[in-house]
Amino acid sequence: MTAITLIQGDITQQSVDAVVNAANSSLLGGGGVDGAIHRKGGPAILDECRDLRASKYGKGLPTGQAVATTAGNLDARWVIHTVGPRFLTGEDRSELLASCYRESLRVADELGARTVAFPAVSAGIYGWPMEDAARVAVETVRATSTAVEEVRFVLFDEQAYETFARQLR
Structure with missing residues (x-):
């Protein structure tokens, strides 16, 4: 049984096996969570993202999919x-949003990660209403x-x- 916990704070400060990045398809950094993770994690993350773009994801990572890199300077492994x-x-498009959580957990399982920190995927600049983003996230993880x-x-x-918190109750 997976425990679900909530923290109000900065995802780049979490000590976990894996931090999930709400990335853009380019994998080359951006705003919001993506920019914060790249800034705090340092150049090692961007280097691996560039390698992924040069090999497997030449057109970018498709929406709803997930891929892992090093965590660089973050207090995480991936x-x-x-x-x-x-x-x-x-x-x-809620099935695509749910896929982000399922695919991230699948990748976490492949890596052997036991603790995973998620942001509210798509609830920032991608405009997903927070209430529905929380519903999809919690239901999918459960x-x-x-x-x-x-x-x-x-x-x-x-x-x-x-x-x-309302979704967890």
Whole structure:
């Protein structure tokens, strides 16, 4: 049984086996969580991302998929990069969002990670409403069979934390 915990804070400060990055498909850094992880993790993460782009992901990492790199200077062994979908009014893309969590947990299992820190994937600049992002995240993690012992949702502000807390109740 996977324990789900919530933390209000900075995902780059977490001491876990794997930190999940809400990446963009280029894998080359960006804003929000992605930029913070690349800045704090240092150049080793970007170097491995460039290698992935040069080999397996020439057109970028597809939405809903996940891939791992070193965690560089983070207090983790790996960063699992996943590309969340942009929220589009009138189009249900929640299966793509759920896939981000399932695929990240699959990669974590392949790596042997037992503790994984997730941000609220797609709930930042990709515009996913926090209430629905939290629902998809919590339901998907609960429904996914994994050897991960702790999934930690690391929420940047009090509002996001409270929204996830409601979903856990």
